[in-house]
Amino acid sequence: MATTRTESVKYLFSDIVGFTKGRSVEAQSDLVATLNEIVLGSLTALSIQEADRILLPTGDGICVAIINSSLTYDIHITLALEILRQVSVHNESTLDAMRQFQLRIGLNQNVDNLVTDINGKTNVAGAGINMAQRIMSQ
Numbered sequence: 001m002a003t004t005r006t007e008s009v010k011y012l013f014s015d016i017v018g019f020t021k022g023r024s025v026e027a028q029s030d031l032v033a034t035l036n037e038i039v040l041g042s043l044t045a046l047s048i049q050e051a052d053r054i055l056l057p058t059g060d061g062i063c064v065a066i067i068n069s070s071l072t073y074d075i076h077i078t079l080a081l082e083i084l085r086q087v088s089v090h091n092e093s094t095l096d097a098m099r100q101f102q103l104r105i106g107l108n109q110n111v112d113n114l115v116t117d118i119n120g121k122t123n124v125a126g127a128g129i130n131m132a133q134r135i136m137s138q
Contacts, residue, residue: 004113008069009124010076011109011132014039014083015061017102027098028060034090034099035062042082048075054124061104063132065124067114080105106136 016031023031039062043053052068066075084103091100110128117123 004115004125006111007067007114009110009112009126009128010066010071011107011129012064012066012076012080012083013058013061013106013108013129013132013136014063014103015058015136017104019060019101023098027096030099031101032060034101035060035103038083038086038090039064042079042086045082046075046079048079054122056123061136063129065129067124076107076109080107104136106132106134106138108132108135 014035016035019028019031039055043064048066048071049068052066052071054065054067056063056065064076064079066079072078084105087101087103094100108128108131110126110131112124112126112128115123115125
């Protein structure tokens with residue numbers, strides 16, 4: 001039986017509002033690439049290292065699970081604000097309305113399980129990630 005460990009995890013769950021509505025498939029691909037760049041840039045700006053996070057792509061969004069409890073208690077909130085700031089900068093500099101976007105974000109923190117997923121990678125499972133997605137959906 002595989003071993004799991006529990007960890008206090010801070011979550012940022014996001015998706016692009018109206019992702020497919022009125023957008024070409026090319027614009028949709030561009031938005032996913034832009035969101036990836038923004039999230040990675042925000043993680044770098046806040047010095048959240050690869051070892052301290054799990055990134056889960058969700059199609060038109062990303063879940064960031066921060067697994068380093070020595071980071072500041074509100075690091076997921078600070079990360080959300082930085083991502084939203086960078087989305088705003090992107091939108092102000094992009095003339096094409098199909099490539100401007102709004103982001104829906106849900107935040108949560110919980111003690112959850114770190115598990116090995118079907119791809120052999122570290123992943124999270126538990127009430128915390130489920131609740132972060134539900135909060136985002138509201």
